[in-house]
Amino acid sequence: MAEARQDKVVRVASGQGFWGDWLEAPRRQVEGGPVDYLMLDYLAEVTMSILQKQKERDPRMGYARDFIGAMESVFPAVAERGVKVIANAGGVNPTACADAVLDAASRHGVRGKVRIGVVTGDDILGRLDTLLADGHELRNMDTGEPLAAVRDRVLSANAYIGSTPIVEALQRGANVVVTGRSTDTSLTMAPLRHEFGWAEDDWNALAAGIVAGHILECGAQCSGGNCLHDWRNIPDLANVGYPIAEARPDGSFVITKHPGTGGRVNVPSVTEQLVYEMGDPHAYITPDVVADFTSIRLAADGENRVRVHGITGTHPTPFLKVSIAYRAGFKAVGSLVYAWPDAMEKAQLADRVLRERLDRLGLRFDQVLSEFVGATSTHGPLAGDGQDAPEVQYRIGVRGGDRAAVERFTREIAPLVLNGPPSVTGFAGGRPKVEEIVAYWPALLDKRAVSTAVTIVE
Amino acid sequence: MKVRLLDIAHARSGDKGDTANVGLIALRPEWYAVLDRHVTRDAVSKHFDGQITGDVVRFELPNLHALNFLLHGALDGGGTLSLKTDAQGKVYSTALLRLIVDVPDAEAVDLGLPAAP
Numbered sequence: 001m002a003e004a005r006q007d008k009v010v011r012v013a014s015g016q017g018f019w020g021d022w023l024e025a026p027r028r029q030v031e032g033g034p035v036d037y038l039m040l041d042y043l044a045e046v047t048m049s050i051l052q053k054q055k056e057r058d059p060r061m062g063y064a065r066d067f068i069g070a071m072e073s074v075f076p077a078v079a080e081r082g083v084k085v086i087a088n089a090g091g092v093n094p095t096a097c098a099d100a101v102l103d104a105a106s107r108h109g110v111r112g113k114v115r116i117g118v119v120t121g122d123d124i125l126g127r128l129d130t131l132l133a134d135g136h137e138l139r140n141m142d143t144g145e146p147l148a149a150v151r152d153r154v155l156s157a158n159a160y161i162g163s164t165p166i167v168e169a170l171q172r173g174a175n176v177v178v179t180g181r182s183t184d185t186s187l188t189m190a191p192l193r194h195e196f197g198w199a200e201d202d203w204n205a206l207a208a209g210i211v212a213g214h215i216l217e218c219g220a221q222c223s224g225g226n227c228l229h230d231w232r233n234i235p236d237l238a239n240v241g242y243p244i245a246e247a248r249p250d251g252s253f254v255i256t257k258h259p260g261t262g263g264r265v266n267v268p269s270v271t272e273q274l275v276y277e278m279g280d281p282h283a284y285i286t287p288d289v290v291a292d293f294t295s296i297r298l299a300a301d302g303e304n305r306v307r308v309h310g311i312t313g314t315h316p317t318p319f320l321k322v323s324i325a326y327r328a329g330f331k332a333v334g335s336l337v338y339a340w341p342d343a344m345e346k347a348q349l350a351d352r353v354l355r356e357r358l359d360r361l362g363l364r365f366d367q368v369l370s371e372f373v374g375a376t377s378t379h380g381p382l383a384g385d386g387q388d389a390p391e392v393q394y395r396i397g398v399r400g401g402d403r404a405a406v407e408r409f410t411r412e413i414a415p416l417v418l419n420g421p422p423s424v425t426g427f428a429g430g431r432p433k434v435e436e437i438v439a440y441w442p443a444l445l446d447k448r449a450v451s452t453a454v455t456i457v458e
Numbered sequence: 459m460k461v462r463l464l465d466i467a468h469a470r471s472g473d474k475g476d477t478a479n480v481g482l483i484a485l486r487p488e489w490y491a492v493l494d495r496h497v498t499r500d501a502v503s504k505h506f507d508g509q510i511t512g513d514v515v516r517f518e519l520p521n522l523h524a525l526n527f528l529l530h531g532a533l534d535g536g537g538t539l540s541l542k543t544d545a546q547g548k549v550y551s552t553a554l555l556r557l558i559v560d561v562p563d564a565e566a567v568d569l570g571l572p573a574a575p
Contacts, residue, residue: 229485275479277479278481369534379552379553382556395543399539
């Protein structure tokens with residue numbers, strides 16, 4: 001590919017930081033000013049297992065359905081103004097997701113103007129036993145246990161794939177790219193690779209794309225949302241602007257937002273997002289490159305503009321991270337509210353009473369956790385002893401492998417209203433629900449065991 | 459002089475499995491040296507004593523005037539296993555900002571550090 005002109009600028013806008021993020025954001029990003037790409041991140045670690053369950057019930061399901069509404073809200077920009085959309089909304093069924101987008105395009109009269117690149121290959125659930133038989137142990141990265149320990153309880157298994165298949169889809173003329181379990185950062189890096197023709201071993205440029213992706217992947221969390229620094233003075237959060245990366249071929253970029261929007265982009269807001277969910281800053285590992293976050297330089301570049309540059313990276317590892325979801329027992333959490341006077345003391349007595357009753361019933365759990373919300377639930381003893389709190393929410397949860405025991409626990413909370421300590425309220429929600437726990441098993445897999453494919457549909 | 463981190467730094471925290479991370483960022487570039495010298499791994503470990511079951515690891519990011527702490531065993535198993543209100547470790551950030559460090563008077567005066575209330 002020809003080298004891009006050094007003054008070329010590509011604008012990637014973030015329109016969704018997780019499944020459940022602001023429905024208004026995608027449309028606002030394509031209507032508020034010029035953007036070239038709209039990036040939408042839908043997948044959290046346990047989302048895949050929820051989608052897998054949906055697909056088992058209905059083979060046309062298994063993707064992030066919010067994405068269809070988002071596409072409908074941006075069709076005019078995609079069809080008339082050439083904005084391209086990249087989303088990992090495909091979940092465990094990217095093909096069905098693409099079909100649903102095409103159906104929506106037909107309903108909106110833009111069917112001929114939508115060309116979708118569907119990325120598959122991340123889903124390894126069907127190949128799991130073959131992989132294990134071939135000697136891929138898929139040991140838990142945190143505990144070292146081999147997957148065999150929970151194999152019979154696995155619900156979904158997906159490799160985190162990188163930018164290469166997304167770049168291929170764009171090169172084949174897709175204006176919408178739908179993937180399954182792509183890394184969040186690759187959704188931003190891929191269009192930059194495509195536009196600037198970065199070589200697949202241009203580690204510094206690729207690392208810059210990853211850093212841009214990390215800043216954008218949580219939506220407004222870099223543009224004033226959840227920003228602790230000077231939070232009182234962050235203007236107009238009701239109208240918050242989601243972030244945009246204005247990237248250049250040399251790997252530098254500016255983080256900004258549309259004019260007239262609320263929120264704030266400055267060095268502190270971007271720094272807070274850079275350190276979010278950070279591990280070893282020297283080695284931010286992705287399938288394409290390992291980025292060094294200690295190389296990042298930030299500089300104010302005018303109002304609501306931060307220039308990011310100087311980023312370096314090195315070659316990636318021979319592994320892909322794999323996200324496996326498995327059934328891990330049951331849990332339930334219930335709560336009651338105790339009022340002044342002596343709210344904390346009453347809540348603590350309720351806790352002793354309830355635990356004694358659980359013991360007498362002979363119920364056994366892997367964990368019983370009590371918290372006193374309004375006093376010590378988030379900061380523990382660092383917050384003091386809670387004795388002067390005007391009201392305290394007593395919150396107790398249990399988890400264990402025996403569903404019946406967890407179910408029995410849920411019946412023990414409401415009785416405290418009449419047969420426990422006084423000044424109690426807040427039980428209107430009724431008996432807590434028993435939830436099946438779908439837990440997350442992170443593992444590494446040899447890259448050579450995963451091959452991706454791109455299909456164009458229109 | 460006693461200095462409270464809330465008055466000289468801001469922070470954001472998040473999760474990876476059962477580990478919470480806290481990024482601690484100096485409010486002024488020149489205050490990064492105070493964080494680097496006084497917010498040691500041991501100080502943070504002691505601060506969260508009894509609240510986390512694993513080790514504390516510290517990384518330095520002088521380019522961002524920030525430190526990154528990993529608090530292992532901070533989230534009751536983490537993710538969907540956790541029964542905690544703060545299962546994703548979102549507010550370990552402000553819990554760390556409660557930490558009060560002892561800074562030599564000369565250094566504190568020189569850097570214009572606010573005294574802990």
